[in-house]
Amino acid sequence: MLQKFRHYFDSKIPITADEWEMIMPICIPKELKKGEFLLKEGEIWRYVAIVIEGCIRTYRADREGKIRILNFVIENGWTGDTHSLQNSVPSVLTIDAIENSSVMLMKVEEFDRLCRQLPHLNQLMNDNLKTCLSESYERIDLATTVTADEKYRSFSINHPELLLRIPQYMIASYLGMTPESLSRVKKKLVKDQLVLT
């Protein structure tokens, strides 16, 4: 895991052995079995988290226990609750693993401190913020798409890798529809050959 983590950094920024020596001590590797939680509603999120292996889901539950999945994060993606982190307030979100996963955590104060010392790390953080923002706009676009079949089409074009990997009922929740609707939409699109099986 540590090796994969190192590999991720190397692929993003030039990093010296010395710098690596500074980063390593603040890293907290965490293994999550399928179904285990990274963050529970009501807790305060205080980390920077990078997914090394597996798949992590973020969702929000309403009073009746119905959930809306906000995103899926796989290898090399960043996860966490920005809002809880920035404002030190209890999270309204739940984050869990939908596959056996490994995640690298860093306490945010320590990470920020390092960012001030290592311009490259700061650069990485900045790029990452921009990427997250970009993805989040894509998410808004998806969520504001009106019809169910456009949503599914758009998802299957933009996230073919997730289509294979994530149970359909979770995709339905992500797209804001019931599993029954998704099943019907899919059937129709396959019949019209507008989407791959």
Add this chain to the structure above:
Amino acid sequence: MLQKFRHYFDSKIPITADEWEMIMPICIPKELKKGEFLLKEGEIWRYVAIVIEGCIRTYRADREGKIRILNFVIENGWTGDTHSLQNSVPSVLTIDAIENSSVMLMKVEEFDRLCRQLPHLNQLMNDNLKTCLSESYERIDLATTVTADEKYRSFSINHPELLLRIPQYMIASYLGMTPESLSRVKKKLVKDQLVLT
């Protein structure tokens, strides 16, 4: 306008007269009358833009010309198209003024150059990215809310300042429903005293 702009900076970061002398030359003030465009679909967005006065709307149009409003930005908010900016691709968005507005533009290369020279400016940019991310998560939350009345309730709680300021049919588009639906929802909520008139 320049004074208000200066005031915005002062309220966010400590900034010396010298630093200000470096920032000012790259600033491009732009006045927009109600209905005028800041960005049209198909253009590439190359700026950092801060709204000084007025209200700026970002929307996306589909083939049939129906529009989905993605956000409203008022005084001291940042606007633009991150995706177009980062990837130098034509924008799918349109940005226009729904009130007479003033906006301060800075070319992104010049702004980035200054950020490298002025740590405080970099800090401001970073904070701003985090704020944008946070707001964008809030937007996702709204967009993924299922029922029309919950959407309106949540909007009227979180953005009372916009409720007063923005025509109802635009709020409807922002909330992903028709003006007729919004009118009915509102009527119901006012009757049940769940929302202020």
Add this chain to the structure above:
DNA sequence: CGATTCTTTGAAAACAGTCAATCTGTGTGG
């Protein structure tokens, strides 16, 4: 293979959308 979990299908109900007409308020020009 049994049990659980996930997906599919059907029928009825609920909800938001569409279309069309009316109402309301604001600003403009006579």
Add this chain to the structure above:
DNA sequence: CCACACAGATTGACTGTTTTCAAAGAATCG
């Protein structure tokens, strides 16, 4: 100052899509 035009908001009747509820089929895993 009034009348008119116009943009926006409301209301009603109808249509269409998605949800809900229920049950039956697949698929996966110990």
